[in-house]
Amino acid sequence: MRFRARSIAILLLSTLSITACSSGGDDDAATTTGTASCAPSSGPVTLTYTTWIPNIEKVVDVWNKANPDIQVKVQTGPNGNGGTYANFFNQLKAGNAPDLGHIEYDALPSFRVQDGLTDLGSCDIVAQSQSKFIDWTWNQVSFGEQGHVYGIPQDAGPMALFYRKDLFEKNNIPVPTTWDEYAAAAEKVKAAGGYITNFSQSDINQFAGLAWQAGAHWFGNDGTNWTVSMTDDATKKVADYWQGLIDKKLVSSVPPWTPEWDNAYNSSSAWTWVSAVWGANSIASGAPKTSGKWAVAPMPQWTAGDKVAGNWGGSSTAVFKTSKHPYEAAKFALWLNTSTEALTLLNKEANLYPATKEGASLPALKEGVDFYGGQKIYDVFAEASTEVKADFTWGPTMTQTYADASDGFKKAVTGQGTLTQALTDAQSKTISTLKSQSIPVKE
Amino acid sequence: MAAFKLPKYGAMLVMAVFTLYFLTPLWWLFVASGKKDGQVTEGSPLLPDHFSLGENLSQLFRYNDGIFLRWMANSIAYTVGAALLGTLLAGMCGYALAKYVFRGRELIFNIVLGGVLVPATALALPLFLMFSKVELANTFWAVFLPSLVNPFGVYLGRIYAAASVPDELLEAARIDGSGEVRTFFTLSTRLMAPAFVTIFLFHFVAVWNNFMLPLIMLGNERLFPVTLGLYSWNTQVNQHPELRALVLVGAFVSIVPMVIAFLSLQRFWRSGLGAGSIK
Numbered sequence: 097m098r099f100r101a102r103s104i105a106i107l108l109l110s111t112l113s114i115t116a117c118s119s120g121g122d123d124d125a126a127t128t129t130g131t132a133s134c135a136p137s138s139g140p141v142t143l144t145y146t147t148w149i150p151n152i153e154k155v156v157d158v159w160n161k162a163n164p165d166i167q168v169k170v171q172t173g174p175n176g177n178g179g180t181y182a183n184f185f186n187q188l189k190a191g192n193a194p195d196l197g198h199i200e201y202d203a204l205p206s207f208r209v210q211d212g213l214t215d216l217g218s219c220d221i222v223a224q225s226q227s228k229f230i231d232w233t234w235n236q237v238s239f240g241e242q243g244h245v246y247g248i249p250q251d252a253g254p255m256a257l258f259y260r261k262d263l264f265e266k267n268n269i270p271v272p273t274t275w276d277e278y279a280a281a282a283e284k285v286k287a288a289g290g291y292i293t294n295f296s297q298s299d300i301n302q303f304a305g306l307a308w309q310a311g312a313h314w315f316g317n318d319g320t321n322w323t324v325s326m327t328d329d330a331t332k333k334v335a336d337y338w339q340g341l342i343d344k345k346l347v348s349s350v351p352p353w354t355p356e357w358d359n360a361y362n363s364s365s366a367w368t369w370v371s372a373v374w375g376a377n378s379i380a381s382g383a384p385k386t387s388g389k390w391a392v393a394p395m396p397q398w399t400a401g402d403k404v405a406g407n408w409g410g411s412s413t414a415v416f417k418t419s420k421h422p423y424e425a426a427k428f429a430l431w432l433n434t435s436t437e438a439l440t441l442l443n444k445e446a447n448l449y450p451a452t453k454e455g456a457s458l459p460a461l462k463e464g465v466d467f468y469g470g471q472k473i474y475d476v477f478a479e480a481s482t483e484v485k486a487d488f489t490w491g492p493t494m495t496q497t498y499a500d501a502s503d504g505f506k507k508a509v510t511g512q513g514t515l516t517q518a519l520t521d522a523q524s525k526t527i528s529t530l531k532s533q534s535i536p537v538k539e
Numbered sequence: 540m541a542a543f544k545l546p547k548y549g550a551m552l553v554m555a556v557f558t559l560y561f562l563t564p565l566w567w568l569f570v571a572s573g574k575k576d577g578q579v580t581e582g583s584p585l586l587p588d589h590f591s592l593g594e595n596l597s598q599l600f601r602y603n604d605g606i607f608l609r610w611m612a613n614s615i616a617y618t619v620g621a622a623l624l625g626t627l628l629a630g631m632c633g634y635a636l637a638k639y640v641f642r643g644r645e646l647i648f649n650i651v652l653g654g655v656l657v658p659a660t661a662l663a664l665p666l667f668l669m670f671s672k673v674e675l676a677n678t679f680w681a682v683f684l685p686s687l688v689n690p691f692g693v694y695l696g697r698i699y700a701a702a703s704v705p706d707e708l709l710e711a712a713r714i715d716g717s718g719e720v721r722t723f724f725t726l727s728t729r730l731m732a733p734a735f736v737t738i739f740l741f742h743f744v745a746v747w748n749n750f751m752l753p754l755i756m757l758g759n760e761r762l763f764p765v766t767l768g769l770y771s772w773n774t775q776v777n778q779h780p781e782l783r784a785l786v787l788v789g790a791f792v793s794i795v796p797m798v799i800a801f802l803s804l805q806r807f808w809r810s811g812l813g814a815g816s817i818k
Contacts, residue, residue, distance in 0.1 A: 150603070150779055173757075173767075174774040175771075175775055177774075194758070377780055382780060409778075
């Protein structure tokens, strides 16, 4: 029996020491970076690419067939905030991050401050492609810094007004072109027994799109310090406006993306939705009974006659710092996000709306859509996409910012507190989060 | 004080209410997965109409080259494989701790018991970093190997072995010339059968439901268990609403193995739990 006891003890000890070695080992795996310059590799390379775009394999197959020397292995999983971003950070730490990753615009700064991205600014092919992209999407990936770029813009979410054409006509309500008219229409819609829209208590990025249109700047970075200004005048104006609609009970506030929410549209209780281009499918699938009765108009304006749109969503293809083949990775990312064949497939398979100037003229985006009474709705979005302001920057902790603002919004729609209060709270929590992560912030 | 005796039908009523309470969500899922194109809000939530489960199933099984079937197969491989091997390991370990006296026995047992207190979720990230070091992250083994470990199973195994395997019997086996390993596999495993089934069921459920580990370990969709696969679809329902129908039907299909495991093994489960509780 003594023998057994000893062997078990040895086994146990060795397990413990293995554990100790692994956890105490070198942590600098993440700092072993690829080449800083953007030189082509010699010989064939295999790249890994992680995304959550459905059916992306079909797009990558096209590339792989045409490029035997740059083979791309694609992996898909849950969306960014559903776990893939957390995995990226873990993998950067463990040194096994993919070469390329799908990162939404609002998450890109968090990877930037953690030094997880390759600056593609030194890649000729990238710099030469800048003019292909709609200006504001380029700013989303370069953070406005000349000569630097931290990802290739992939898709955009220009916003417009989805509205029930039939109900507006039947009740003689003109389609609002300004926010004042929208508020006036809200009264009439209420009188007709509906709600002009459902105010989303948890889509803070939608609210950001509305504030973006009004000229808000939630975050800034002067090269060293971040600034947070979620309660600037433009944002306050937007918050007060929606607070007014909430107070007068002109908007409903069922939680978004739930069957209840679908039902509000399906049963003609909610009449409009100020949303992004990809929202076209959300309504079509959530409210099938209303097919053919919808139309799309430009976003209402703050000043009559203006042409300014907001943006909700959009993402980039970034090259991680640990990639050993930044040139090839950039080459693939550029093909994926600028070539007509790739953009056509991405739009067909995954409903992505391109971030390039030419992308707006894909044949599929020139067709009428039955759900919208045959209207060529993408023409509206193509125009909106050129009207988004270029100077909106996201902060490095958007997941936390969204969560905190959403907590406040949920209270505000039930009559406790206001949207402005929620934004003020979210701002101070964001500042303390930045401080706790040792990210320099100016108050 | 006279004991209040609940009339029989009263007890039945309570049972009936609870049965209804627990079965309603399952029924809802069944009805919802039969709805056309995932139109959950259409029609009555609890009465099937335009029932098209067959159509939905075939859509589910064909989507993305039948990735769902692959996920189901993965889940079964992770779960059944890890539960069988893990049960054997836990049973052997528990048996050894119960039947052999050696120095450090209690220490080992206490360390194992301490393992019960550490949530699996907290271990996922350190495990990922360790598996990355040995280049096993994002492989089948990254999920399979950690799933073999089951401290609670060791505990149950020890308790049950102490209670149901008499020392005299082991002594008799030794006198008859049976080696320790042979004794364990021919004699003790039979005496411990109910404990094994209990450990197996606990382990089966734990691995089937383990979500954090595969989420962190796996990037390759073809290695996903069904829970993670459905989750990754569900995160995209907002922008790709067509996935909602698949998530619903998939969730329905994914509970079938659990139901089968429970219905066929619940008899043992009960007796095993009872044996654990009296000690």
